[in-house]
Amino acid sequence: MIGQQGEIVLLTKHVGYTLDAEENLYYEVFPEIPNFESAQFFEINNNRIEARISFVEYTRIKVSRRAYTQKEFIDLQIRLNQMPEITDRIRESFWKNLTYLRTKEVLENIQTGQYVSVKHQNGKWVRGTLLSYQKERLLLQTPFAIKQIPISKMELIN
Structure with missing residues (x-):
């Protein structure tokens, strides 16, 4: 059922459908979530948007959910659209510090x-x-x- 699963919603044109770890650091959407990996937003009904947030816990991916009203979600979109777009240079500097996403690569080295x-x-x-x-x-x-x-x-x- 679409009502339960929800349809994926575009966060902004420059972010797209998936907020990644570098974008989360830059735009500070979920600063309180340690080891953030990614998030997607789903329209559950006309007034409810649900964020499905992936994060790393002990090298395993876990998912949590957060509900937004339509107004809260639109306010978030407006805030992100007012910020400058993340650059490749900023993205690269953040990636170097996201070692929890690169555990296997770090261990191999x-x-x-x-x-x-x-x-x-x-x-x-x-x-x-x-x-x-x-x-x-x-x-x-x-x-x-x-x-x-x-x-x-x-x-x-x-």
């Missing part, structure tokens, strides 16, 4: 033999020498054993 500290979701730290990163798992040599850590269970790496 850590040299084996490097000493690392990994914080597990349960709050415990595992420290050791990186033996490999394959199939979304880190293999660490600790003083007592070889530990295998799935990146889906990893909160932080130093």
Whole structure:
């Protein structure tokens, strides 16, 4: 049913149908959402717009929803249309700092033999020498054993 799913709505001409992480930083649409990935807006009925917001939590994509009245959504569109369009230069500078969206790329670039500290979701730290990163798992040599850590269970790496 279209009434329940909603039809995707254009945010602005320069943003398009999907607000990405760089645009969110620049336009400050959802500044309170940590590890923001993207958002799309759906018209649920004549007076209700729903934002479906994707964010990264422990290397996994989660989705939350936020409701807007038609007036609130139009006010947001007006605010964004009054701002200058994001430039490629600004977009690139933001992208460099969005490491949570580049976790796999960052991990692939850590040299084996490097000493690392990994914080597990349960709050415990595992420290050791990186033996490999394959199939979304880190293999660490600790003083007592070889530990295998799935990146889906990893909160932080130093």
